[in-house]
Amino acid sequence: MERRKFVQLTGLGAGALFLPMQFMGKDIPVEALLEPGMDVAIKKQLADIALNTARSLGASYADARIGRYLNQYVFTREDKVQNVVNTESFGIGVRVIANGTWGFASTNDVTEAGIKKATDQAVAIAKANSLIQKDPVKLAPVESYGEVSWKTPIKKDFKEVPVSEKVELLLSANAAAMNNGANFVNSALFMVNEQKYFASTEGSYIDQDIHRIWPTFGVTAIDREAGKFKSRSAMSAPMGMGYEYMDGLESEKLEGPAGLKLYRNSYDMVEDATIAAKQAKEMLTAKSVEPGKYDLVLEPNHLGLTIHESVGHPLELDRVLGYEANYAGTSFATLDKWKSGDFKYGSDVVNLVADKVQPGSLGAVGYDDEGVKTKQWDLVRNGVLKNYQAIRDQVHMIGQDESHGCCYAQSWNDVQFQRMPNVSLEPGKEKYSYKDMIKDVKKGIYIAGRGSYSIDQQRYNFQFGGTVFYEIKDGEIVGMLDDVAYQSNTQEFWNSCVKICDESDYRMFGSFFDGKGQPSQVSAVSHGSSTARFNDVNVINTGRTV
Amino acid sequence: MAIYTKEEARKILEKALSFSSADACEINMGGSESGNIRYARNTVSTAGHQSNQTLAVTSSFGKKSGVATIDEFDDTSLEKVVKRAEELANLSPENPEFMAPLGPQTYAESNSFIEATANIKPEYRAQVAAKSIEPASAKDVTAAGFLNDSSGFSAMINSNGLFAYNKSTNVDFTVTMRTNDGTGSGWVTRDFNDITKFDADKAAKIAIDKAVMSREAKAIEPGKYTVILEPAAAADLLGNMAGSFDARTADEGRSFMSKDGGTKMGMKIVDERVNIWSDPLHPDVPTSTWNGEGMPLKKMSWIENGVVKNLAYSRYWAEQKGVDPVPFPSNFIMEGGSASLDELIKGTKKGILVTRLWYIRSVDPQTLLYTGLTRDGTFYIENGEIKYPVKNFRFNESPIIMLNNLEELGQQVRIDGNLVPYMKVRDFTFTSLSDAV
Numbered sequence: 001m002e003r004r005k006f007v008q009l010t011g012l013g014a015g016a017l018f019l020p021m022q023f024m025g026k027d028i029p030v031e032a033l034l035e036p037g038m039d040v041a042i043k044k045q046l047a048d049i050a051l052n053t054a055r056s057l058g059a060s061y062a063d064a065r066i067g068r069y070l071n072q073y074v075f076t077r078e079d080k081v082q083n084v085v086n087t088e089s090f091g092i093g094v095r096v097i098a099n100g101t102w103g104f105a106s107t108n109d110v111t112e113a114g115i116k117k118a119t120d121q122a123v124a125i126a127k128a129n130s131l132i133q134k135d136p137v138k139l140a141p142v143e144s145y146g147e148v149s150w151k152t153p154i155k156k157d158f159k160e161v162p163v164s165e166k167v168e169l170l171l172s173a174n175a176a177a178m179n180n181g182a183n184f185v186n187s188a189l190f191m192v193n194e195q196k197y198f199a200s201t202e203g204s205y206i207d208q209d210i211h212r213i214w215p216t217f218g219v220t221a222i223d224r225e226a227g228k229f230k231s232r233s234a235m236s237a238p239m240g241m242g243y244e245y246m247d248g249l250e251s252e253k254l255e256g257p258a259g260l261k262l263y264r265n266s267y268d269m270v271e272d273a274t275i276a277a278k279q280a281k282e283m284l285t286a287k288s289v290e291p292g293k294y295d296l297v298l299e300p301n302h303l304g305l306t307i308h309e310s311v312g313h314p315l316e317l318d319r320v321l322g323y324e325a326n327y328a329g330t331s332f333a334t335l336d337k338w339k340s341g342d343f344k345y346g347s348d349v350v351n352l353v354a355d356k357v358q359p360g361s362l363g364a365v366g367y368d369d370e371g372v373k374t375k376q377w378d379l380v381r382n383g384v385l386k387n388y389q390a391i392r393d394q395v396h397m398i399g400q401d402e403s404h405g406c407c408y409a410q411s412w413n414d415v416q417f418q419r420m421p422n423v424s425l426e427p428g429k430e431k432y433s434y435k436d437m438i439k440d441v442k443k444g445i446y447i448a449g450r451g452s453y454s455i456d457q458q459r460y461n462f463q464f465g466g467t468v469f470y471e472i473k474d475g476e477i478v479g480m481l482d483d484v485a486y487q488s489n490t491q492e493f494w495n496s497c498v499k500i501c502d503e504s505d506y507r508m509f510g511s512f513f514d515g516k517g518q519p520s521q522v523s524a525v526s527h528g529s530s531t532a533r534f535n536d537v538n539v540i541n542t543g544r545t546v
Numbered sequence: 547m548a549i550y551t552k553e554e555a556r557k558i559l560e561k562a563l564s565f566s567s568a569d570a571c572e573i574n575m576g577g578s579e580s581g582n583i584r585y586a587r588n589t590v591s592t593a594g595h596q597s598n599q600t601l602a603v604t605s606s607f608g609k610k611s612g613v614a615t616i617d618e619f620d621d622t623s624l625e626k627v628v629k630r631a632e633e634l635a636n637l638s639p640e641n642p643e644f645m646a647p648l649g650p651q652t653y654a655e656s657n658s659f660i661e662a663t664a665n666i667k668p669e670y671r672a673q674v675a676a677k678s679i680e681p682a683s684a685k686d687v688t689a690a691g692f693l694n695d696s697s698g699f700s701a702m703i704n705s706n707g708l709f710a711y712n713k714s715t716n717v718d719f720t721v722t723m724r725t726n727d728g729t730g731s732g733w734v735t736r737d738f739n740d741i742t743k744f745d746a747d748k749a750a751k752i753a754i755d756k757a758v759m760s761r762e763a764k765a766i767e768p769g770k771y772t773v774i775l776e777p778a779a780a781a782d783l784l785g786n787m788a789g790s791f792d793a794r795t796a797d798e799g800r801s802f803m804s805k806d807g808g809t810k811m812g813m814k815i816v817d818e819r820v821n822i823w824s825d826p827l828h829p830d831v832p833t834s835t836w837n838g839e840g841m842p843l844k845k846m847s848w849i850e851n852g853v854v855k856n857l858a859y860s861r862y863w864a865e866q867k868g869v870d871p872v873p874f875p876s877n878f879i880m881e882g883g884s885a886s887l888d889e890l891i892k893g894t895k896k897g898i899l900v901t902r903l904w905y906i907r908s909v910d911p912q913t914l915l916y917t918g919l920t921r922d923g924t925f926y927i928e929n930g931e932i933k934y935p936v937k938n939f940r941f942n943e944s945p946i947i948m949l950n951n952l953e954e955l956g957q958q959v960r961i962d963g964n965l966v967p968y969m970k971v972r973d974f975t976f977t978s979l980s981d982a983v
Contacts, residue, residue: 055974081639087615091598104594108617121595126670132676134589144963167639184798214648222799224807228798229912313646323586326722326733329904332981401978415594454905454940456919461940461980462915465909485909487940487978518584518720540977544913546802546946 003425009201014348018217032196032245037195038066039108040207043232044147047199049112050094050314053119055201059096062119062138063200063370064093066110067412070193077169078178084163088534091412092117100136104415108539114341127220140403142372143205148149149308150366152211153359154242158191161243170217177219180277183229186316187217189275190512192524193361204371212362212524213245213268213511214238219279230283232276233467235260235301235449236267238510238524240362253303256299256434257446257468257477264507265360279468279480286482287471295413295444295472296486296534297437302466303425304509304527305450310490311345312423312527313521314518315379317388321397327518329457332490334386335398343385346494351426352380354389356405361422361526362510363406369416379423383495391418417517423507424528428500434531437499445484445539450509452485452542465542483543492533499528548599548698549664552711555701558601558603558619558662563703565628568605568652570636573703574651574725574838575601575619575813578591578698583671586690588679593671605631609644614638644864646804647704648840656712658832659738663715664697671695678721678753687730687757690748691721695741700841713835717741721750722922723757724983730935731983732756732872733748733922737780737962739832757922763935768928768976772897773976774890777959777966778919783945784822784966786882786906790846791884793857797867800912802946803857810854816949819851825856825874833876838850841873848878852949856978882967890956890970892930897970899932901927903941914944917978939976944978948974 038046047064054062069089075082081354091108092115103126105118161480170187177185185284194210222229239245256262258351275501298306314331318324337343346352356363356374366371370392378386388398391407409416439445449467456462510526552556562573577599585591602615605628612634614628674693682689719736734753734955738744766867768834775783790796796803796810803810825845826830835843839861847855856872862872891899909915920938927933947973956968 080642082641082643084638085613101590102592104592106594107597109597118595120599125593125595125668128672129675130595132585132590132672132679135587165763184800200666209974220800224799225678226805227804229804231800231911313591321587322688322724323591324689324721325586325688325724326584326692329982330724388689413596413598415592452907452909452917454907454917454919455902456938456980457921458939458980458982460936460982461919461978463942483910489951489981519582519694538943538978542909542915542942544910544915544944544947546913546944 004348023227028107031491033317038052038195042204043197044199046092046110046115047197047205049115050092051118051199052199053097054094054123057098057120057123059098059123061097061200061201063095064092064407065369065412066197068195072191074166074170074189074406076164076167076174078174078184079171081167092118092124093412093415095405095415096122096126097137098123099130101126101130101133102137103129106413110340121271134491136299136392138396140395140401142202142403142437145371145373146203147205147208149207151209152240154244156243158213158243159193169269171219173268173269176270177277178272181221181281182219182277183222184220185273189454190214198367198369198371200371202371204265206367206371210365211242212238212240213243215267217247217273218277219276219280221272221277221284227282230280232280232283233277235262235272235448235467236360236500237301237508238268238512239360240364240526241506256448257438261466262299262301262448282480283482286480288543289481289484289539289541291539293388293536294539295441296537297434297441297446297472297531298445298534299448299531300507300529301449301510302447303507303532304407304463305453305528307423307425307529308525309453309512310459310462310493311379311453312420312525314490315388315418315515316418317390317394317398320388323395324516328516332460335482338385338388344383344495345361345380345385345491346382346383347497349500350494350497351430352406352423353377353426354379354421354423356421358422358528361508361527362524363422368405368407369409370407372407374405383409389418389421394418408523410523414521415472416521419523420514420525422526422528425500427503427506430502432499432501434501434505437531438472438477438531439475441472443472445481446472446477448472460489461487462490483541484539486539487544488537493537496534496536498533498535501533503530505530505546518543548579548597549713550699552705555699555711556709559701559703561621562601562603562624562628563705564741565625566705567606568607568632570606570647572604572702573601574700574702576698576700579694580694581666581668581671582692582694582697583675584692585675585679588683588688590672590675602628603627603631605635606644607635609642610635610638611641611644624707628875636866645861647706648708650707651745651836651840651842653710653829653835653842656826656832656833656835657829658712658714658739658830659697660715663695663739663741666695666741674746676752681750682723682746682754685724685754685758687723687754688726689721689723693717693719704840710836710840712836714834715739717744719744719749721753723753723758725761727761730757730761731759731922731948735961737960739902748773758839760923760935763937765937768939770893770973772953772970772972773968773974774894774897774899774902774968777888777961777968780903780969781961781964781966782906783916783948784878786908787914790914791857793859794863796807796857797804800910810855811857813854813943814852815854815946819952819955820849820852821848821881822878824878826876826952829881830964831877831879832967833963839874842874843873846872846875877964879965880956880967882957885954885956887956887968888952891895891927891932893954894927894970895929895975897927898936899927900920909942914946915942916944917942938980940978940980941975942977943975
């Protein structure tokens with residue numbers, strides 16, 4: 001594995017939050033966030049310098065991405081503001097095909113000279129590598145879109161909301177946690193705006209303005225006498241939304257078991273922090289789970305991570321083909337299984353779709369980072385494996401002639417490649433609430449929120465924890481559990497799915513930091529689902545004495 | 547070229563500082579050039595070059611601070627960035643944990659920059675890839691690998707008279723070799739400051755041999771086994787312990803290092819043969835001799851004869867506790883023994899050889915319990931010999947338990963900028979089998 005280039009930001013609970021270095025830009029004053037970026041006409045001129053230079057050096061294809069990435073992060077703990085960070089990153093990345101081989105170079109010197117130099121480097125790299133190239137790059141055709149634009153449909157731009165309002169909200173959440181029995185609380189707000197301009201020799205000039213937001217916290221309760229501590233993290237989800245996600249609308253709240261509140265497209269941070277503190281205290285004395293087989297009722301903010309790891313990753317075509325063999329790994333979902341046309345990924349009720357268009361999702365964009373218009377497509381239908389996730393240079397390897405539009409680079413500084421779109425479990429067609437999932441379970445566990453997660457490099461064997469666990473006995477929730485993790489095999493697990501709640505329970509889980517590639521890049525992705533039940537899953541006890 | 551010399555950097559930093567009118571001002575600058583090649587399916591896939599430079603100004607009035615950054619270093623830009631930082635400081639809330647910049651410090655001269663690494667060209671990277679791809683093809687094996695080289699500098703100055711400068715180079719290489727029948731996989735990792743120490747042929751051979759040896763692995767029951775962890779496997783688990791050496795979370799009662807309202811400082815927590823220290827001047831793993839706030843990094847013991855010798859104290863927390871600040875280290879070095887891998891295997895009656903661990907995640911921060919899987923070469927040892935490859939396992943284990951169950955330490959190897967020995971450990975907990983190759 002390559003060296004971990006992580007910078008540790010302010011700790012969130014006992015498990016500190018680690019951000020990859022690439023996620024950081026340079027610091028700027030808050031008011032600079034509101035400064036308009038470069039005029040689109042100038043971006044076009046600059047991009048054309050790259051495209052023309054590449055052509056003149058013999059490249060058969062070139063694209064240029066001019067990116068301005070504005071981020072604001074607010075960190076607090078208890079009654080203190082720890083840090084307010086405003087960053088900006090601006091530069092250009094140039095990708096070329098010369099002699100049938102990819103080359104890429106990037107620079108933050110966005111001048112004619114700087115762009116020419118970077119393009120020169122990209123072509124030189126392509127030519128040097130073409131000597132060992134065996135399979136010349138073949139691109140699926142793409143429409144020439146001309147000059148187009150796309151924006152995340154936000155209601156409130158985080159850049160226009162005063163920092164003081166954000167700080168006040170976090171400190172209110174912290175106070176709510178402390179007043180309800182927490183010993184420590186760390187909270188944070190991450191807000192991202194990607195202003196991306198894409199141009200390619202295919203004739204597209206695409207200007208996009210993308211927004212994402214993630215409020216989160218870690219609440220810790222300590223029993224000093226017993227020498228124990230427990231943390232409960234937020235039930236929020238990172239979203240492809242504006243600051244309106246923080247409104248805490250009653251209409252977007254759902255009731256869970258044992259007083260749990262769950263959130264759809266609007267988040268009430270103060271309410272969640274209040275519940276979190278009480279639950280963190282309760283965890284200190286919760287019953288340690290008896291290992292064995294249980295029926296699991298998995299809430300969407302938990303199930304999303306399981307979908308991510310056991311469906312999203314194994315169906316990335318570049319993994320299946322071996323392009324990620326040296327890092328993230330390959331996949332059990334091999335081409336022969338797909339070609340058979342009857343590979344049962346899951347039970348009949350399991351329908352999994354990929355998309356880059358779902359409103360409010362982290363993956364939603366108008367066009368991907370190689371100028372392909374985005375869409376939705378089936379991965380698994382009625383339990384049967386139907387398709388993968390593929391981009392322009394690989395989709396021909398599965399006999400398809402249209403990219404799925406899921407190419408992404410985390411910044412102008414990094415080369416774009418296939419990244420996971422939103423991958424979601426379709427809601428069930430029958431009218432079921434979470435109570436219907438529980439009522440006929442004899443011995444089960446209800447799990448909400450994300451926890452520890454680990455899966456092998458071909459995505460067979462996985463182990464997941466969660467945020468909170470409740471024991472189900474004879475159709476009733478009987479109390480909180482601790483030390484729970486479930487271990488299963490992907491195909492076995494999805495085939496044990498017996499029931500899925502209807503669309504009234506549907507909501508999204510998300511991750512800001514899906515990692516892949518070398519050099520490693522992060523990507524933000526959502527996974528929607530309704531609460532679902534999986535029968536007879538192996539649960540282990542993770543308690544230890546040291 | 548984004549690599550400035552010490553004098554060039556000092557001149558820019560002094561110029562920038564001359565524009566400051568804040569109570570305190572600290573300026574960090576850095577730049578890097580890096581290149582990489584990525585290959586898979588026995589051919590090159592992507593490759594790139596990245597160049598970047600930046601300068602960050604932190605201005606403070608009382609306990610109010612502001613930060614602004616710029617990537618152009620002409621006088622006008624420098625003045626603008628300093629004024630922006632000051633404007634932002636005036637608008638910021640007070641940080642009760644604000645610490646004034648450090649005064650002048652003395653740093654040892656680091657040896658982390660090697661000219662040969664800074665001079666790597668695209669053609670060299672392509673040759674490295676070819677040295678994996680050609681022998682792999684000859685053995686019915688497919689290579690996927692990555693080489694990344696970088697050179698960079700960092701420098702800082704502050705209004706209390708501190709100046710620091712360092713430049714460094716680094717190269718990281720990994721390759722995974724998979725047999726074309728899909729039943730075997732091998733892997734190797736190498737990292738250096740000095741590219742001339744890298745033998746691409748030898749590294750590729752190790753991974754190919756492991757791939758071929760690991761074909762058609764047998765399933766054996768999960769459970770507690772004696773394991774020989776190669777340094778790459780051990781390093782990942784040890785690296786995960788690092789965060790628990792923070793004094794503040796220990797004092798706050800929310801860390802493995804918490805104990806009876808205090809910390810485990812001075813307590814024996816692992817086998818007495820365990821000695822772990824850090825040393826930025828170690829010739830095999832050199833790093834910068836100062837950290838981002840200008841604290842000198844020196845040789846420092848963390849675990850001595852199994853006893854916790856030091857925890858890391860931020861400047862703020864050290865002041866609260868009335869102790870000297872202790873910065874987090876830039877590398878770690880674990881004492882090894884003289885045994886080679888072959889000798890460790892020869893001395894093992896029954897056990898499992900683990901090449902590397904994968905997807906390690908915290909399960910319980912209280913006990914430092916981690917889960918993850920073995921990957922790319924797991925073998926059963928009996929009566930001093932490797933008998934056959936075995937299927938990969940999922941483990942649930944704590945590095946603390948692992949270091950208490952130590953049987954023997956072998957030779958040290960550089961891994962990810964650290965020095966880690968081969969180690970033989972009894973009762974390592976494997977909880978399930980994986981079909982992954």
